[in-house]
Amino acid sequence: MKKLFSILAIAALVFVGSNNVQAAPAKALSTNVSMISATAGTLLAQDEAAPAQSESFHQELKQRFIEGGPGFMGIVLLCLILGLAIAIERIIYLNLSTTNTANLASSVEEALKSGGVSAAKEVCRDTKGPVASIYYQGLDRADESVEAAEKAVVAYGGVQMGQLEKNVSWISLFIALAPMLGFMGTVIGMIQAFDKIQAAGDMNPSLVAGGIKVALLTTVFGLIVAIILQIFYKYIVAKIDSIVNNMEDASITLIDMLVAYKNKK
Numbered sequence: 465m466k467k468l469f470s471i472l473a474i475a476a477l478v479f480v481g482s483n484n485v486q487a488a489p490a491k492a493l494s495t496n497v498s499m500i501s502a503t504a505g506t507l508l509a510q511d512e513a514a515p516a517q518s519e520s521f522h523q524e525l526k527q528r529f530i531e532g533g534p535g536f537m538g539i540v541l542l543c544l545i546l547g548l549a550i551a552i553e554r555i556i557y558l559n560l561s562t563t564n565t566a567n568l569a570s571s572v573e574e575a576l577k578s579g580g581v582s583a584a585k586e587v588c589r590d591t592k593g594p595v596a597s598i599y600y601q602g603l604d605r606a607d608e609s610v611e612a613a614e615k616a617v618v619a620y621g622g623v624q625m626g627q628l629e630k631n632v633s634w635i636s637l638f639i640a641l642a643p644m645l646g647f648m649g650t651v652i653g654m655i656q657a658f659d660k661i662q663a664a665g666d667m668n669p670s671l672v673a674g675g676i677k678v679a680l681l682t683t684v685f686g687l688i689v690a691i692i693l694q695i696f697y698k699y700i701v702a703k704i705d706s707i708v709n710n711m712e713d714a715s716i717t718l719i720d721m722l723v724a725y726k727n728k729k
Contacts, residue, residue, distance in 0.1 A: 528681055536649030536682045540642050544689040547638035550631050551696035558628065558703045563593035565714045572599055572718070576725050581606050594624035594707065595714045602718050610722050617715045624711065628704045635700070639693045646686020653679025 530537075568591055575583040581603050588600035601620040605612040657676060 528685075531678050531681055536645055536652075537685060540645050540649075540682065540686050540689055543638040543642045543645070544692065547635050547642075547689070547693040548696070550634050551693065551700060554630075554632060554635075554700050555696070555703070558700065558707065561593050561628065561707060562703075563591065563595050563710075565595050565710045565717075568595060568599070569714060569717045569721075572603075573721050576721060581725075594628065595711055597624060598711060598715060599718055602715070602722070606722050606725075610719065610726060613722055614719055617718060621711055621715060625708055628707060632697070632700060632704070635693055635697045639690050639697060642689035642693070643683070643686040646683040649682030649686075650679045653682065 568587075571587050571591075572584045575587045579586075585600055585603045588596045588603065598617055598620050602613040602617040605616040654676065657679065
C-alpha cells in the first residue's frame with residue numbers, strides 16, 4: 465500500500481511538471497510516462513523481493529536439515545521439542561507457585577491474633593503456592609509444640625523443593641545430549657566421506673568438501689539446540705532459587721509468629 469501511494473505521488477509530481485513545460489509537449493509526456501513506468505517497476509520488484517527472501521530462509525533451513533541426515537538430525541530435533549515442552553511446563557508451574565510471602569505472613573499473623581490456629585490454617589488453605597503449604601503444615605503441628613512445628617516446616621519444605629525441581633534434570637540431559645549427538649553425527653559423516661574417497665580411489669576436493677559439510681551440519685544444529693535449552697534452563701534455576709529463598713524466609717517468620725503466639729497464651 466505504501467508503494468502504491470509512492471507511485472501516485474510521483475505520477476502527480478511528474479504531471480504537474482509536464483504542465484509547466486511549454487515546448488515539445490509530446491516529448492515531455494513521453495518522458496513522464498517512462499519515468500512513472502520505471503519507478504513503478506522498481507517499487508513492485510522491491511515488494512516481491514521481501515517474501516522471496518523470507519521463503520528462501522525457510523527453504524535454506526529445511527535444505528540444511530535434510531542435508532544433515534534424517535537420523536541424527538531427527539534425534540537432535542526430538543531433544544529440542546522435548547526440552548522445550550518440559551521447560552514451558554516448568555515455567556508455567558513456577559509462575560503459578562510464586563506468591564506474595566509478605567502479604568501471606570501478615571494475613572496469617574492477623575488470623576492468629578483474631579481466630580487462633582484454625583483461622584490461620586484457613587488462610588493458608590485458601591492460598592496457593594508452596595509457602596502456603598509449608599505454613600499449613602507448620603500450623604497443623606502448632607498444638608503439639610514449636611519444635612514439632614519447626615520439624616514439620618523443614619520436612620515439608622524439602623518436599624516442596626522436590627516439586628519445584630521436578631523434571632528439571634531432563635532439560636540438563638537434553639542440553640548435554642544434543643551437542644554430543646551432533647558430534648557423533650559429524651564423526652560418522654567424516655567416516656562416510658573417507659569411505660567415499662577410498663571407493664573412488666581419488667582425492668577429489670569436491671567429494672571431501674561435500675562430505676565434511678554434511679558432517680558438520682549435525683554439530684551446528686546440536687549446538688543451537690543446546691544454546692536454546694540452556695537459556696530456558698538458567699531461567700528456571702534462577703526462578704527456583706528465588707522461590708526457595710522466599711520459602712526459607714517465610715519459614716523463619718512462621719516460627720517467630722508461633723513462638724509469640726505460644727507466649728501470649
